[in-house]
Amino acid sequence: MTVREILKMGDARLLRVAQPISDFDSDELHLLVSDMLDTMAAANGAGLAAPQIGVDLQLVVFGSAARNPRYPDRPLVPRTVLINPTITPLDEAQEVDWEGCLSVPGLRGAVPRYSRIRYTGFDQYGDPIDRTVDGFHARVVQHECDHLLGKLYPMRMRDFAQFGFTEVLFPEISLAEDD
Numbered sequence: 001m002t003v004r005e006i007l008k009m010g011d012a013r014l015l016r017v018a019q020p021i022s023d024f025d026s027d028e029l030h031l032l033v034s035d036m037l038d039t040m041a042a043a044n045g046a047g048l049a050a051p052q053i054g055v056d057l058q059l060v061v062f063g064s065a066a067r068n069p070r071y072p073d074r075p076l077v078p079r080t081v082l083i084n085p086t087i088t089p090l091d092e093a094q095e096v097d098w099e100g101c102l103s104v105p106g107l108r109g110a111v112p113r114y115s116r117i118r119y120t121g122f123d124q125y126g127d128p129i130d131r132t133v134d135g136f137h138a139r140v141v142q143h144e145c146d147h148l149l150g151k152l153y154p155m156r157m158r159d160f161a162q163f164g165f166t167e168v169l170f171p172e173i174s175l176a177e178d179d
Contacts, residue, residue, distance in 0.1 A: 002038060002039075003035075003039050005053065013051065014051055014152060019058065020057075025126055043102050045068075046063075046070065046143075047140050049148060061144075062077060062079070071136075082122075082129060082141070083123065090118060091115075093116065095139075096111065096112045101143070106166055109153055109163040110163070111143075111157055114138060117134075117138045118133075
């Protein structure tokens with residue numbers, strides 16, 4: 001429907017804790033989901049959270065049916081609409097890997113995340129979602145759900161020596177960046 005403006009780090013709205021959604025399968029919600037999917041696709045994002053477009057609701061979208069030019073070597077993640085999510089780590093194991101963010105354009109950082117998680121929530125129709133995932137899929141979900149808590153990935157980083165401009169760190173993919 002509409003490509004929305006993505007807020008950038010420094011905007012105070014990105015630091016708010018999002019509110020739960022109680023009205024499923026509404027015209028308003030379907031329009032918001034459509035706008036978020038369009039916005040994510042236009043920016044070549046792996047995911048997008050409602051707070052990133054200034055909407056203070058617990059809603060994230062992620063995944064795609066095709067390779068993402070910003071993450072060309074990563075496995076596909078099923079396109080998902082996730083509302084009111086809960087994430088449960090399945091053990092204490094964590095992996096550190098590179099992340100980018102549409103709200104932190106042009107930069108990448110090495111971020112620790114749980115390796116295996118279970119996430120639950122609802123789709124836009126109010127149908128329950130319950131998945132156990134690992135790897136890149138788990139990373140994307142944790143990253144997007146952090147936005148619902150007012151957290152951006154640099155807040156999770158442990159070593160700022162592993163933080164920099166995508167064009168310097170990964171020149172082979174910087175041409176695909178639309179940041």
